Amino acid sequence: MGAFPARGQPMPQSKRRNMLRKGAGGRSTHDVGGLEFGPIDRHEHDLALWEKRTDAMLRLLVGPEKRAFTVDGMRRVIEDYGQQQYDRTTYYEKWIRAVRNLAVEQGLLTREEVEARMDEVRARWVKAGRKTSKEKIPW
Amino acid sequence: MVRTRTKSAAAKGGAPRFAPGDKVRVADRPAFGHCRTPWYLRGKRGEIASIHGTYRDPERLAYHQPGLPAQVLYKVRFAQREIWGRYDGPQTDQLDADIYDYWLEPLR
Numbered sequence: 316m317g318a319f320p321a322r323g324q325p326m327p328q329s330k331r332r333n334m335l336r337k338g339a340g341g342r343s344t345h346d347v348g349g350l351e352f353g354p355i356d357r358h359e360h361d362l363a364l365w366e367k368r369t370d371a372m373l374r375l376l377v378g379p380e381k382r383a384f385t386v387d388g389m390r391r392v393i394e395d396y397g398q399q400q401y402d403r404t405t406y407y408e409k410w411i412r413a414v415r416n417l418a419v420e421q422g423l424l425t426r427e428e429v430e431a432r433m434d435e436v437r438a439r440w441v442k443a444g445r446k447t448s449k450e451k452i453p454w
Numbered sequence: 455m456v457r458t459r460t461k462s463a464a465a466k467g468g469a470p471r472f473a474p475g476d477k478v479r480v481a482d483r484p485a486f487g488h489c490r491t492p493w494y495l496r497g498k499r500g501e502i503a504s505i506h507g508t509y510r511d512p513e514r515l516a517y518h519q520p521g522l523p524a525q526v527l528y529k530v531r532f533a534q535r536e537i538w539g540r541y542d543g544p545q546t547d548q549l550d551a552d553i554y555d556y557w558l559e560p561l562r
Binding site: 341349384385387388390421 | 494
């Protein structure tokens, strides 16, 4: 009974929410400058071959000859992933997913083509006795 | 044959609104989508250290748009104590950040 105004009274104003959340102009997932975010990992590590390939692919796609997409587009895709994925992926995991997503976004490849090729590779690895992951990488 | 390329008016971009030494404030407004002005600098006061030049707008490039007209990019210098409120380091410490023209407001 108390929720509705009496007849003839104006509707109550909803409380203005001041806290901006992500997607509403608030602090973006990647924008962590100034937050308590744990110590910097200063451990140097060699890049795996797939990481070097990711780097090379990116340079070729973004470079002046192909100009397939921009570093800005890459960053935007990575930023849009959402906090859960952002926090649990490594640097090159982020980049390779962004390359994949942008390639599909721009019609260079279709999602079906990518997934079919991944299935092919996975089947080949299984046949060769190599360890594969059952994890589905989110788009 | 030597090929020369003249920049279109859009690629050249507009004139800078600020000059080195100008006092500025980073706008304190929401960003929607890709943004290169970090959260920790929003609303902070600084000074123009130098002008980098004009570049296509990254907030548009991120969405397959050409990002024209080109935007002026400045190196803006801040006092660390201004940014963090409680800053325990040397009070003369500074931070330089690259900020686009349309994220800056003049400070009298």
